[in-house]
Amino acid sequence: MSVTHGTERTAGPVLGPVPPEATEATGSSGPDPAAMAAVIEAARAVLPPDSLIEDHIRLRTYECDGLAHYRVTPALVVLPETAEQVAAVVRACSEHGLPFVARGSGTGLSGGALPRADGVLIVTSKMRAIREVRAHDQRAVVEPGVINLDVTRAATPAGYYYAPDPSSQQICSIGGNLAENSGGAHCLKYGFTTNHVVGAQFVTPQGEIVELGGLAPDAPGYDLLGAVVGSEGTLGIATAVTVRLVRLPEDVRTLLAGFRSTDDAGAATSAIIGAGIVPAAIEMMDALAIEAAEAATHCDYPAGAGAVLVVELDGARAEVEHELAEVERLCRENSAFEMRVATDPAERALIWKGRKSAFAAVGRISPDYIVQDGVIPRTALPEVLRAIAELSASSGVRVANVFHAGDGNLHPLVLFDDAVEGAGEAAEKVSGAILDLCISHGGSITGEHGVGIDKAAYMPRMFSDEDLDTMQLVRCAFDPDGVANPGKVFPTPRLCGEVPGKRRGAHPLVEAGLAEAF
Amino acid sequence: MSAPALDVGAARTALAAACDDVAEAGPADAVDGVATALVARPASTAEVAEVLRAAAAAGLTVVARGAGTKLTWGRPPERADLVVDLTRMARVQDHAAGDLIVDVQAGTPLSAVQEAVASAGQRLALDDPLGGATVGGALATNLSGPRRVAFGTARDLLIGVTLVRADGVVAKAGGRVVKNVAGYDLGKLVVGSFGTLGVVTEAVFRLHPLPAAHRLVTARFDRPEQAQRLVQGVLSGQVVPAAVEVEQPAEGPGRVSVLLEGIDAGVAGRADTARRLLGAGAEEGDLPAGWGAFPWTPGSGATALKVTFALSGLARVLATARSATADAGVTLDLRGSGGAGVLYGALPADAHPVAVGSVVGRLRAECTALGGATVVLDAPAEVKAVVDTWGPVPALELMRRVKEQFDPERRLAPGRFVGGI
Numbered sequence: 001m002s003v004t005h006g007t008e009r010t011a012g013p014v015l016g017p018v019p020p021e022a023t024e025a026t027g028s029s030g031p032d033p034a035a036m037a038a039v040i041e042a043a044r045a046v047l048p049p050d051s052l053i054e055d056h057i058r059l060r061t062y063e064c065d066g067l068a069h070y071r072v073t074p075a076l077v078v079l080p081e082t083a084e085q086v087a088a089v090v091r092a093c094s095e096h097g098l099p100f101v102a103r104g105s106g107t108g109l110s111g112g113a114l115p116r117a118d119g120v121l122i123v124t125s126k127m128r129a130i131r132e133v134r135a136h137d138q139r140a141v142v143e144p145g146v147i148n149l150d151v152t153r154a155a156t157p158a159g160y161y162y163a164p165d166p167s168s169q170q171i172c173s174i175g176g177n178l179a180e181n182s183g184g185a186h187c188l189k190y191g192f193t194t195n196h197v198v199g200a201q202f203v204t205p206q207g208e209i210v211e212l213g214g215l216a217p218d219a220p221g222y223d224l225l226g227a228v229v230g231s232e233g234t235l236g237i238a239t240a241v242t243v244r245l246v247r248l249p250e251d252v253r254t255l256l257a258g259f260r261s262t263d264d265a266g267a268a269t270s271a272i273i274g275a276g277i278v279p280a281a282i283e284m285m286d287a288l289a290i291e292a293a294e295a296a297t298h299c300d301y302p303a304g305a306g307a308v309l310v311v312e313l314d315g316a317r318a319e320v321e322h323e324l325a326e327v328e329r330l331c332r333e334n335s336a337f338e339m340r341v342a343t344d345p346a347e348r349a350l351i352w353k354g355r356k357s358a359f360a361a362v363g364r365i366s367p368d369y370i371v372q373d374g375v376i377p378r379t380a381l382p383e384v385l386r387a388i389a390e391l392s393a394s395s396g397v398r399v400a401n402v403f404h405a406g407d408g409n410l411h412p413l414v415l416f417d418d419a420v421e422g423a424g425e426a427a428e429k430v431s432g433a434i435l436d437l438c439i440s441h442g443g444s445i446t447g448e449h450g451v452g453i454d455k456a457a458y459m460p461r462m463f464s465d466e467d468l469d470t471m472q473l474v475r476c477a478f479d480p481d482g483v484a485n486p487g488k489v490f491p492t493p494r495l496c497g498e499v500p501g502k503r504r505g506a507h508p509l510v511e512a513g514l515a516e517a518f
Numbered sequence: 519m520s521a522p523a524l525d526v527g528a529a530r531t532a533l534a535a536a537c538d539d540v541a542e543a544g545p546a547d548a549v550d551g552v553a554t555a556l557v558a559r560p561a562s563t564a565e566v567a568e569v570l571r572a573a574a575a576a577g578l579t580v581v582a583r584g585a586g587t588k589l590t591w592g593r594p595p596e597r598a599d600l601v602v603d604l605t606r607m608a609r610v611q612d613h614a615a616g617d618l619i620v621d622v623q624a625g626t627p628l629s630a631v632q633e634a635v636a637s638a639g640q641r642l643a644l645d646d647p648l649g650g651a652t653v654g655g656a657l658a659t660n661l662s663g664p665r666r667v668a669f670g671t672a673r674d675l676l677i678g679v680t681l682v683r684a685d686g687v688v689a690k691a692g693g694r695v696v697k698n699v700a701g702y703d704l705g706k707l708v709v710g711s712f713g714t715l716g717v718v719t720e721a722v723f724r725l726h727p728l729p730a731a732h733r734l735v736t737a738r739f740d741r742p743e744q745a746q747r748l749v750q751g752v753l754s755g756q757v758v759p760a761a762v763e764v765e766q767p768a769e770g771p772g773r774v775s776v777l778l779e780g781i782d783a784g785v786a787g788r789a790d791t792a793r794r795l796l797g798a799g800a801e802e803g804d805l806p807a808g809w810g811a812f813p814w815t816p817g818s819g820a821t822a823l824k825v826t827f828a829l830s831g832l833a834r835v836l837a838t839a840r841s842a843t844a845d846a847g848v849t850l851d852l853r854g855s856g857g858a859g860v861l862y863g864a865l866p867a868d869a870h871p872v873a874v875g876s877v878v879g880r881l882r883a884e885c886t887a888l889g890g891a892t893v894v895l896d897a898p899a900e901v902k903a904v905v906d907t908w909g910p911v912p913a914l915e916l917m918r919r920v921k922e923q924f925d926p927e928r929r930l931a932p933g934r935f936v937g938g939i
Contacts, residue, residue, distance in 0.1 A: 136750060136830035137859075159754060181699045194703065195674050199889075210913040215828035216859050216890030218660060218671070218710070221911045221936045222920055226673055226706020230699050250756040270616060276639055276727030316758050319784035375695045379616040407697045408617075444698035451700055462700055463690070470681075470689035471702040473923040477916065489701070496923075 025453060025487030027099060027118030031075040035096035039120060042092035043078050046085045051126070053077035062121050065106040065113040066168070067454060074101070074115030081126045083201055083209050083239035090237065091207025093120055099486050100205075102237045104145060104173030108180055109371060110452025112232045112488055119483075122237060124175050130154045131240070138245045139198065139215055144175025144238050148182075151243060160245035163190040166448070167356050178238050181230030183448035185281040185355075186312070188406035190246065192448070194229040199242030202228060205235070205479035215242060227474050232450050233485040235478040249314035252280070253324050254348045257309045257331040258302025258338040262286050262401070265307035266381040268334035269405045272311070273378065275330060277323050282406035283310040283355050286385075289362070289400040289413065290354075296361030299354030302338040309336075309405065310355050358402040359413065366398065366415035368424070370431045373449040374438035378408040387437050388412060397430045409447035410438070436461070451489045459491055469494060524599055526555045529576045533558055536568035539606070547601055549581045550594035551899055554601050561606045563680055563688055563719040570717065571686030573600050579929045580684070582717045584625055584652030587816060588659045591895045592712050593907060596933035602717055604654050610634040611720070618725045619677065619694055624654030624718050631723075640725040643669035647812045647862075654718050659895075660710030664761030664777060664810040667857045669726065672709045678722030679705040681715070684925040689716075696724045707920070713931045714939055715924045729779035732760070733789040734805050736775040737796035742766075742836035748774045749832055749856050751795040757788050762857025763810060766836050768849035774856065775809070812862045813851040814896075819867030821874050821897040825852070825881055829859045831888035835881070839863070842880035846873040859890065867898060875905045882909050908936045 043052055053059055054076060063071040075098075080086045093100045099119035106113055115121045127143035130150065134140065135158035140151055148169040151162040165184035166172055172182070177193045178200065190196075199213035212225040219225075228235050259265040265284050272279065285293065287306050293299050301308050311327050313320045324341065331339060342348035362369050376384050385401065392399045400413040412434050416427035435445050435458055445451070445458045459468060468490060476496035478484070486493065526542065533540045539559040547554050556578075560566045573580050578599040583589060585605065604625035612621040615638035622631055628646045631653065635641060644656065645663025655661070657679075662671040669675065678692035681704070691704035708718055739745045745764055752762055752774075761777035776792045778785045793800045814820035827835050836852065843850045848869040854861035863881075865874050874897070882892040886909075894907035911917070914937045921928075921939045933939075 134828070134830070135754075137828040138753070139828070181703075183697060183699075187697065191670070191674060192697070192699075194706070195670060204916065208916075210916055212913055214889045216826040216885070216888065217666075218662075218824070218826055218860060218891075219912070220891050220893050220908055221914065222711055222715075222917045223673060223706045223709060224913055224916060224920070226703055226709070229706075230703055247754065247756075273618065274616065276730075278727065316756055316780075316784055316788055318787045319758075319780050322781055322783060375697050377614060377617040377619075377695055379614065404697070408695055409697045442694045444693055444695050444700050446700050447695075447697040448699060455700075459701065462693075466687050467689045467691065467701070470683060470687065471691065471704065474702050474704070474707065474920065477919040477923045 026072040026114065027116035029118060031098060031118040035098050036075055038096050039089070039092045039098055040076060043076070043089050046088040047078060047080060051079040051081070062103065062106070062115060062123065065103065065108045065111060067109050067111040067114070067452070070111045070114050070453060072115045072117050074121040075117060075119060077121045077123060079123050079126045083203060086122060086237055086239050087203045087207045087209050089120060089122060090203050090205065093483050094206050094481060097481065097483065099483050101485050102175070102179065102233045104176030105147070105171050107168040107172040108176060108450060108452065109373070110446065110450040110454040112180060112450050112452035112485070113176070114453050116486070124173060127239065133158060134215070135160055135245065137215055139242055140245055141240060141242050142174055143240055144173060144178070146174045148172050148174060148177055155245050156248065159248050161248055162196065162243055163246045164193045164196055174241050174243070175238050178229055178241055179231065179233045180450045183409070185283055185404060188282060188404065189278050189280045194226065196244045197225065197229055197241055198244055200225055200228065200238045201240040203237045203239055205481065205484040209239070213242065232452060232489050234475060234489055236484055251317040251320040252312065252314040252348070253320050254342040254351050255311045255324065255327060256301065256340045256351045257311065257336040258305035259307045259309070259334070259336055260305070262307040262385050263382050264335045265309050266385065266405065268309060268331045268336065269381070270379065271330040271334055272327055273406065275326055277326060279311050279323070279327070279406060280314045281310065281312040281404070284308070284401070284403055284405035285355065285358060286401040288365070288398065289358050289402045292361040292365045292400060293354040293358050295364040297353050297357050299350060301354055310351055355402070359411070362400055362413045362415065366417070368416050368418045370414040370427055372410070372412045372414060372431050372434050373446050374410050374435050374443060375447040376408045376410065376438050376441045376443035378406070380441040381405065381408060384410070384437055384441060388434060391430055391433055395426055395430050397426050399430065404447070407447070408443065410434070453488055456489055456491045459489070524555055524578070529578055529599070530556055532572045532576050533569060533600070536572040537565050543601060549598040549601065550590040552594050552598045554581070554598040556599065557601045557603055559603045559606050563682065566602065566682045566717055566719050567686045567688050569602060570682050570684060573929070574685050577929070579932055580717070581931050582654065582658070582713045584655035585627065585650050587648050587650050588655055588661070591659055592934040593902065594934070595931050604652065604719070607719060613638065615640060619696070619722055620725055621694065621720065621722045622653050623720055624652065626653050627651070628653060628656060635725055636728060639728050641728050642675065642723050643726045644672055644675055645810060647810055648816055653721050657709050657718055657721060658711065658713050664763050664855055666855055666860070667762050668760040673706050675723050676705045676709060676721055677724050679708060679718060680720035681708060682717045682719055684716065684927065684930050692722065694722050712935045714921060714935045715930065731782045731785045732777060732779045732805070733785050733802055734775055734777050734809070735789055735792040735796060735800055735802050736773055737800040738771045738773055740771050742833040742840070745772055745774055745836055745856065746830070746833035748796055750830070752776050752792060753829070753857055755791060755795050757792050757795065759792070759857060761810070761855065763854065764832065764856025764861065765853040766839065767851050772836070777805070812864070813853040814864035819898050821865040821869060821901050822895040823863035823865070823878065823881070824893045824895050825861045825863055825885055826890035827859050827885050827888035828890065832856055834884055834888065835861065838880055838884040842877045846876040848873045848877060850877060871901045871904045874901050878905055886910070911936045
């Protein structure tokens with residue numbers, strides 16, 4: 001994400017007086033000096049000198065990811081170039097009990113790549129080779145630091161592309177996409193990273209290199225790759241990724257429709273889905289988001305619109321033409337007062353420019369803002385939008401709505417001015433209340449940005465203790481020592497090997513000072 | 519170490535407190551030839567949890583069963599004291615048509631799910647190539663069919679899952695919305711796990727609209743390279759196929775058939791394109807009976823194979839099948855989703871186990887070189903006795919550690935899965 005105006009946060013629990021970097025989830029007490037010395041020695045043995053960063057000023061370059069609200073300076077940064085180097089560093093961390101965090105391009109919006117002050121940050125930016133484009137197999141094999149869009153660029157000459165397209169696709173990495181199970185505007189039709197990653201070479205938190213999945217589908221055994229994708233770096237680090245390539249569509253058509261209200265735009269969305277049409281994308285923006293986009297990009301959206309829809313259809317030409325006519329009819333029937341269909345790539349780009357720049361554009365109308373990411377069943381859209389409007393009215397906090405309407409993935413932008421005392425807290429309260437709305441409508445606390453450090457505290461609102469305990473059985477299988485990105489995703493770690501359900505009060509190891517419940 | 523003898527009476531008493539439908543097992547309840555003592559038929563997730571808690575307390579090994587159509591897949595379990603039969607849990611709990619999702623109990627037949635959602639013009643895009651499968655059985659065995667080319671497999675369609683662990687704890691993962699990245703995706707882990715991690719009791723799937731029209735375009739081939747050329751032509755064209763099936767029967771020419779789904783006008787145009795790509799002699803028509811079925815009849819005693827490979831390896835796999843069967847003196851019918859890199863094979867029931875082993879070995883070597891695998895899904899006992907059914911499995915140690923966490927006492931279908939898991 002490029003944010004040129006204002007500071008951006010995503011939502012988290014309302015923070016107390018303690019700054020987040022001083023919590024135990026980030027290892028603020030610093031590394032055990034002897035253990036760190038041993039890890040540095042092991043890293044030096046396998047890495048060239050310029051692939052280790054120990055200098056404090058340079059370390060600070062890595063203190064946050066796309067969620068700049070949280071900052072922690074890592075004790076050590078390494079920039080490996082091979083799986084063996086990654087494995088050697090991880091093995092050293094495991095042996096000496098130091099945590100490690102993996103980082104790709106650092107564009108994540110939930111603090112998944114927030115470093116640990118007592119650990120190592122393993123950055124994959126030197127692992128940028130596209131090893132193979134195998135058009136006849138509809139696969140590509142790439143290193144984890146490869147930029148998402150570069151996979152599509154490499155595959156396009158053969159008539160293929162890589163479908164998942166997070167809005168940061170010009171800078172985000174495939175390894176980061178794998179860790180976060182990244183989505184994008186077009187996942188309504190094409191699915192998420194998990195549907196497009198078919199194999200990985202993977203370093204476990206104990207430093208073993210394993211092969212998961214591969215060129216062929218349905219590898220025998222447990223689908224460990226399915227568990228790893230979206231595990232936010234808590235199960236290990238991918239060092240090579242095999243992705244599915246999708247045939248470029250014969251035709252792509254993009255429609256912009258203006259409505260008087262989000263209710264009308266929502267009704268049009270439901271009508272389109274109800275007609276059995278699966279567009280590649282259906283995006284919605286409300287009046288405040290349109291105002292911001294207009295100010296920033298002069299995208300020329302319909303004047304006076306209370307909401308716009310961007311609907312994209314792709315596929316075989318005859319179907320696309322038929323569906324486009326249907327979508328136009330359904331929009332009209334649901335009171336669209338203006339519609340434009342892009343007739344060339346430049347017009348298509350202009351329609352998307354307003355939508356894709358929406359987050360950053362909000363900086364034009366507010367000094368600070370929180371980017372929220374929640375999901376609701378699409379049919380609950382009108383109800384939830386009204387509830388958000390009520391929240392906004394009663395709190396006096398402005399909320400701009402930008403979202404993937406087709407799959408109910410909301411990105412409310414909660415606006416505030418940090419210079420005003422209490423404004424940040426008020427905004428965080430509204431942002432948190434929006435998540436509660438999502439949960440109470442049977443949705444999710446995150447559709448694509450991940451849990452990270454930002455929403456770990458919300459996990460118990462969505463899942464029971466038993467659900468979380470069961471998920472952590474997987475963690476215990478991969479990472480019994482809890483060294484892979486600890487403090488992320490789960491609010492409390494499971495001490496592997498303990499009998500579930502028997503935990504009362506502080507764990508004996510914690511009481512004895514032998515372990516920390518971070 | 520021999521297992522302690524099971525006190526059936528005591529176990530039955532313990533289970534009766536957990537579930538009102540517990541009976542002593544009959545010969546028909548045997549799991550792939552392994553006799554079982556008791557059958558419990560719980561009616562809810564809570565009851566399954568009670569049953570598994572009671573089974574844990576009594577140290578019973580447990581095999582979950584739906585319609586039982588694939589209960590002989592995999593290795594026979596080392597022990598199967600208790601069968602947990604899920605056929606009383608056969609309810610479509612919620613079909614939210616506007617959200618394109620369905621929430622079903624695991625014992626629901628796939629056909630019943632399709633019937634329930636079809637009224638809204640929708641479908642669960644998961645084929646049932648054997649017929650009669652339940653949701654739970656389809657998930658446990660990662661069942662798929664022709665339409666995987668367009669819609670993927672169970673892992674791509676399952677968005678929420680409820681499972682009961684070996685210790686009776688009920689856990690959910692995912693949810694009721696398609697887009698959701700909160701927490702680990704346990705649904706992926708249980709798909710294809712053959713009941714060794716837990717008992718799936720409820721599932722939420724994403725749905726797709728039913729197509730208004732469909733056409734099948736079929737062409738014959740004589741040589742493996744020809745089949746590959748046809749399949750590659752279709753995949754790289756603008757046909758947007760729902761399925762690309764390849765069939766190489768034991769005798770006679772093979773067939774490539776391309777299924778097109780969508781609106782009338784669109785399907786007609788794409789069928790023309792497909793006919794052109796498949797060359798002179800390609801025929802257009804409706805789906806014939808039995809299209810997309812596995813090449814064996816359940817219960818026939820055939821050895822059933824699943825063969826996977828990188829797409830461009832199709833010709834090599836077909837050629838290897840021809841030469842390996844000729845050398846071993848057996849026949850092999852191959853059929854499946856050649857457009858997805860998956861074929862299923864059937865060797866006759868009376869094929870000598872050594873001949874079967876030789877064909878499996880040759881195919882496995884070829885598929886492994888092509889990034890895939892050859893698995894013996896089902897076979898007579900004498901074949902399973904001498905053939906490595908699962909074959910080599912990368913990352914097996916990590917899989918064992920997952921099993922160890924979920925089922926440390928090895929009571930869920932022990933020995934049925936890869937590496938003796």
